[in-house]
Amino acid sequence: MIKETKQSVHSNKRTPLLLLALVILLTCFQSGLVAKEKTYPTLERGAEVFKQRCTLCHGSQGMGEGRIPLKIKSYPDTNIVNASKAKTKDDIHNTIVYGGLLEGIDKYMPPMGDELTWTEIESVAMFVFALRQDPEKHLALLRAKSDQTVSSSLGRDTYSARCVLCHGKNGLGDGRMSKIIKSPPPFNLTVSAVPAEYIKLIVSKGGKELGRSEQMPPWGDQLSEDEINAVTEYLISIRE
Numbered sequence: 001m002i003k004e005t006k007q008s009v010h011s012n013k014r015t016p017l018l019l020l021a022l023v024i025l026l027t028c029f030q031s032g033l034v035a036k037e038k039t040y041p042t043l044e045r046g047a048e049v050f051k052q053r054c055t056l057c058h059g060s061q062g063m064g065e066g067r068i069p070l071k072i073k074s075y076p077d078t079n080i081v082n083a084s085k086a087k088t089k090d091d092i093h094n095t096i097v098y099g100g101l102l103e104g105i106d107k108y109m110p111p112m113g114d115e116l117t118w119t120e121i122e123s124v125a126m127f128v129f130a131l132r133q134d135p136e137k138h139l140a141l142l143r144a145k146s147d148q149t150v151s152s153s154l155g156r157d158t159y160s161a162r163c164v165l166c167h168g169k170n171g172l173g174d175g176r177m178s179k180i181i182k183s184p185p186p187f188n189l190t191v192s193a194v195p196a197e198y199i200k201l202i203v204s205k206g207g208k209e210l211g212r213s214e215q216m217p218p219w220g221d222q223l224s225e226d227e228i229n230a231v232t233e234y235l236i237s238i239r240e
């Protein structure tokens with residue numbers, strides 16, 4: 001009996017504290033302090049995905065002025081604003097999922113169904129569709145994205161958005177583009193031995209400036225200093 005009384009006194013003391021904690025948590029959620037993963041497609045998210053995953057080939061204006069087509073002469077036209085193979089938003093969605101596996105789509109358009117979530121694919125499909133309807137308005141959205149600061153796992157995020165295509169998911173130099181960039185191939189970053197300062201330099205200025213291959217693009221005008229520092233730390237962390 002005595003024990004029971006003690007217990008109830010105890011829990012009576014705790015209840016208000018628990019309630020308070022709950023209220024604080026709910027307030028944080030509502031004000032967006034606790035990050036909620038958006039599970040529905042938006043144009044904003046689409047612009048973000050486009051900026052990270054598509055500009056290398058389609059260009060930061062979507063006019064096909066990406067780094068890769070500018071470097072490789074025989075590369076197919078990657079202008080996405082005036083393109084007409086994928087007409088509807090659903091066609092665009094499928095092109096992103098299946099890429100060059102689809103009949104009539106060039107093999108250099110990578111199938112991205114495995115790498116992006118449904119929400120990301122649908123968002124970027126909406127974005128491309130909208131970009132064709134009203135280029136000015138949506139290019140402005142894209143530019144706004146470029147100025148935003150990015151999240152905390154900055155190094156890894158920057159790497160997966162910008163470098164995987166050549167250096168591969170685990171840095172082994174076996175990314176998709178390694179099929180066409182061969183001499184030299186994208187560096188196996190897990191066996192890289194250069195100091196951090198050199199990494200920062202080659203990432204911002206590109207290979208050519210340092211007497212290396214021009215296939216290693218300069219990122220200085222696309223990545224912020226924070227992003228370059230973070231991706232440098234990340235590269236050092238994946239060394240063998």
Ligand code: HEC
Nearest residue numbers: 053054057076083084085086092095104105106108109124
């Ligand atoms: C490695 C380079 C590369 C990347 C990265 C890339 N694409 Fe492409 N994409 C291409 C090429 C090359 C074509 C041209 C295919 C053709 O004309 O047959 C293409 C074609 C397309 C088309 C069809 C254009 C039409 O004629 O209607 C769409 C839509 C498209 N890409 C969307 C995207 C989106 C969205 C992303 C980012 C999520 C993306 N692509 C990333 C290379 C790329």
Ligand code: HEC
Nearest residue numbers: 162163166184185186187192193194199207212213215216
């Ligand atoms: C279009 C393909 C491509 C992309 C994208 C790319 N790289 Fe490279 N990278 C290369 C190639 C090719 C080399 C080899 C250059 C050489 O050996 O002359 C290289 C070399 C490097 C090196 C030199 C390593 C060493 O030890 O000497 C670093 C560091 C590097 N890349 C980092 C990055 C980072 C970080 C990104 C993303 C922000 C990136 N790369 C994106 C193609 C690419």
